[in-house]
């Protein structure tokens with residue numbers, strides 16, 4: 235059985251901090267991108283959130299940190315038979331549901347048919363319920379929750395490589411550290427080789443070359459290219 239993986243979205247795939255900073259640039263009178271949301275005063279932050287909630291489909295407007303790596307994740311997922319769940323606690327905005335907005339955004343980055351769970355409760359609970367093997371999250375507390383409440387391992391996405399305190403805290407708890415999605419995928423590929431059904435690097439290489447065969451027919455990599463979908467009734 236392939237690995238079962240959970241990916242947090244904001245801070246891992248999507249650059250939420252820059253988008254939030256940009257969303258309230260005129261509230262604090264500075265240029266977009268010059269402030270992190272972490273530095274915003276509480277009053278401005280609340281006003282920014284009110285604005286975001288009123289902006290139709292705001293969650294589709296975020297930038298990806300590493301767009302090519304989301305497509306790489308899809309490719310690895312298909313080839314290695316991983317089961318991937320995207321996890322988020324995003325609040326709703328005007329427009330489509332958080333789930334549809336998030337699915338739309340992930341698919342636009344090259345990961346087709348994403349499973350998105352919009353779960354406001356504990357990450358550990360959902361990691362346990364979904365029997366995840368590994369969760370990637372940019373919040374230390376969520377990583378601690380996952381390893382404490384489930385059998386999942388956790389990888390902390392620490393994009394601020396100067397944050398030695400968090401680095402040390404996570405390491406002491408047995409939480410892995412990565413600073414990019416590319417690095418996280420490298421680690422997961424190594425994990426897959428170690429614990430997956432494949433018996434080693436050679437078998438793994440063989441799998442890459444025999445991904446689709448007569449005995450192992452697989453669906454097209456891009457399901458949208460196969461045929462037009464029926465139009466839903468209005």
Ligand SMILES: [Mg+2]
Nearest residue numbers: 242244245372
């Ligand atoms: Mg996050």
